[in-house]
Amino acid sequence: MTDISRLVVVGASLAGLRAVEAARKAGFDGSVTLIGAEPHLPYDRPPLSKAFLDAEGDGTAPTFRERAQLEELGVELRLGAPATGLDTDGCVVTVDGTDEVPYDAVVIATGAHARTLPGAAALDGVHALRTVDDAREVRSALDAGARTVVIGAGFIGSEVASSAQKRGVDVTVLEALPTPLVRAAGPAMGAAIAALHERNGTTLRCGTGVRSLEGSGSVERVVLEDGSSIPADLVVVGIGVVPTVDWLQGSGLRLEDGIVCDERLWTGVPGVYAAGDVARWHNPTLQEVQRMENWTAAAEQGAAAARNAIAPAEARPYGTVPYFWSDWYDVRIQFVGSPNADEVVVVDGDPGTSGRWIALYRRGDRLVGALTVNGQSDVMKYRVQIMRGGSWDEALDFAARRRERSRGVSSPGSPVGSAV
Incomplete structure (x- = not known):
């Protein structure tokens, strides 16, 4: 259908999977390579902070497709090693520092990684909740009835708090800002949504910064800026994410809170498109520059980016009305x-x-x-x-x-x- 015969998708995420599927559905019969930093097959992230943490769950990763199904699509899987470089002149993706994967078109769907707190890595019992491995650790701690502190009253942190509360686990939610969820819903509605915590028996403390996490080997307490402390066996840090773009330094792509793209999800570099949490693009429907961190956008953008990547002469703008959901209590x-x-x-x-x-x-x-x-x-x-x-x-x-x-x-x- 074009002179493009090699499609590489970087990021074995929802956006990456939808890119692969859309390319095949559009009739692309060239080689398709899917590169993923995690060893797991592409899996569904929203349940990780919801149903996955329920006491009735079995801790199974919510994968989208089995390996055999991906093989039927003719996809070469390169899992368990991250992309570490992009040579846009030579049209090569470097994997794990040395392995080179050539491309004619590439869709970047490396998503985002969780922000961390200073000193958190030195203590057991402190987790983000971004990957299935994170979720397994949090689930195990909740199974043991861990005294839980959630830092950040955003949607992920609030879903974790809800799951803990349902289990009868003691949980406190800390939010540095005076009003949670301002960026997602605005100040008035952010406060109204956050009030659901208190209405369901969960302690929410806003305008409260964290000074440090303390413990001997494992976390034992969260020390606040006012000098007070909260005992904790489990700390879940939900203070936002950062687009995973460090590996693209020197590639020639414009990196500003993600990968800057036009309305076609094109980076401005021949053959290079982006999708999902990592894409900062002009949304023609709302006439805004946006970077969206939600399931619907990842799925839609992955498919749109792939279609445009394999047929750039026929590329179409991707516009949408963003949609997200969250389950609390x-x-x-x-x-x-x-x-x-x-x-x-x-x-x-x-x-x-x-x-x-x-x-x-x-x-x-x-x-x-x-x-x-x-x-x-x-x-x-x-x-x-x-x-x-x-x-x-x-x-x-x-x-x-x-x-x-x-x-x-x-x-x-x-x-x-x-x-x-």
Whole structure:
């Protein structure tokens, strides 16, 4: 179909797997090599901080495909050794420092790695939760009833706290910022979501920095900036991630909070595309430069990048309305769009008292985001509205009709909601 006969995908992640699958589905019959730093086959990461930690689980890695299935796709697997260099002049990926893999087109899907705390590596019982091996260590500690401290009240840390609470394990969540989840949902809604911890019996302390982790061989306590300490047998550090791009230094790619790409996920270097957590690209749907750390984006971008890589003359822009979800306690939290808004309005329910509520995000005269808590039947309807450029007034009218229908009210004119 093109003069490209060798496709290399760097990163045995969801984005990497979808790139491989999309290339074959598009009719690419050349060689495909999948390079992965971990020894594991591509696996699903979201369950690692959710169902994988449940007491009823068996600790099995949630792989997407068996090895035989990948072999049926004609994929050469190079697992257990990271890519360490990219020569864009010679069109070669270096693996583990010495092994060279030539390419005609390459999709970079190396994702991101967890931020760490100083001194954390010297103590047992301190973990990030990014890989299946991390999750196994955390699960084992929870099985033993470890006193647990989660540092960072983001979605991963909060999911771990929820799993610990369900097991009856003593857990405290620490957040350095005065309000959690500001980047993901905005200040008002971030605070409203974080309040779910206290409502479910989990201690949440915001505006609290960590001075140090202490213990003899294994962690024993977390020392806070105010001098107080919290006893701990298990510390889960969830303070964000860093795009895995160090191996690309000197490659000629533009590296700024990930790999800078255009709307086609192209890096500007011939034959080189990026996808998933590592890609910072111009999203034409929302007219924003974004780097998204969620399952949906990884899957969609991996496929789009591969299609564009194998047929660059036919490359198409990739635009989307971002979508992510998180499960805490008995609550499903879902967000679509962008939290960068001029106004946020709660259009159904009350975040302070009800178990189900919906908030909409306005920028100018457009709907740009929607947050639902236990609103599974509504969230994708708002995603469609954002995708087609729906107006703010249309969104409010739609919300009012949905609210009235759910309450059996047929008369128009009831107040839409409250700004926050």
